[in-house]
Amino acid sequence: MSKQTNTKPEELLLYAVTDRHWLNGATLISQVEAALKGGATFIQLREKNLDDEAFYKEALEIQKLCRNYKVPFVINDNVELAKKIGADGVHVGQSDMEALDVRKVLGDDKIIGVSAQTVEQAELAEKHGADYLGVGAVFPTGSKDDATEVSFETLKEICEHVHIPVIAIGGITRDNVVKLNQSGICGIAVISAIFGQTDIEAATADLKNQTKKMLGE
Ligand SMILES: Cc1ncc(COP(=O)(O)OP(=O)(O)O)c(N)n1
Ligand SMILES: Cc1nc(C(=O)O)sc1CCOP(=O)(O)O
Secondary structure (H helix, E strand, O other), rough: OOOOOOOOOOHEEEEOOOOOOOOOOHHHHHHHHHHHOOOOOOOEOOOOOOHHHHHHHHHHHHHHHHHHHHOOOOOOOOOOHHHHHHOOEEOOOOOOOOOHHHHHOOOOEEEEEEEEEOOOHHHHHHHOOEEEEEOOOOOOOOOOOOOOOOOOOHHHHHHHOOOOEEEEEEOOOOOHHHOOOOOOOOOOEOOOOHHOOOOOHHHHHHHHHHHHHHHHO
């Protein structure tokens, strides 16, 4: 990995993906702030069932918070909303808008993250202008119904074949993150290991330490 992209590998160390499934009466903004206080280095707003107006208001609120913490903020799938509020970028999957088309909408300076499960998908995403790849699911996950498992060997192969940063996602916890050692990733993305925890700030700080250890930092 060595290509210049719109995000730095260190920003991708501990990437928090939101999920209102874990709210339990709390607000998303308070949970994201706890993750930021604990040291999350990147935030993705992932909403699957929110109406446009509520999604817009929430995105503006979380964007403001992330700016205060100087942490990149991207939106899952919704390129139009990312463009409208001037978010730092978007994350798209294999069945979403193609990276080349996202780039046309957002311009050269925004961050485009793309999900990849195979080397072919990873190479194509890089060629089409992705700034980083999210590869998973590296472990079984309860947070995404249609996740398909990606083996350690495939993760490693993807890292070897692209020149953009790769992060792993899916079922990662403080206890199993060590298993990703020597894969070539520069960080991890999680939902439940942060937002499913009682003390989000402490869990984030702990996971960040474990991730740094795994990376040999
Ligand atoms: C960092 C990161 N990596 C992968 C994904 C999965 O994206 P996608 O395949 O589009 O699936 P949904 O998240 O839309 O269910 C992600 N969101 N973030
Ligand atoms: C959003 C997402 N994408 C995945 C993929 O495999 O692409 S797995 C996943 C869910 C990650 O949540 P948790 O950390 O709770 O397992």
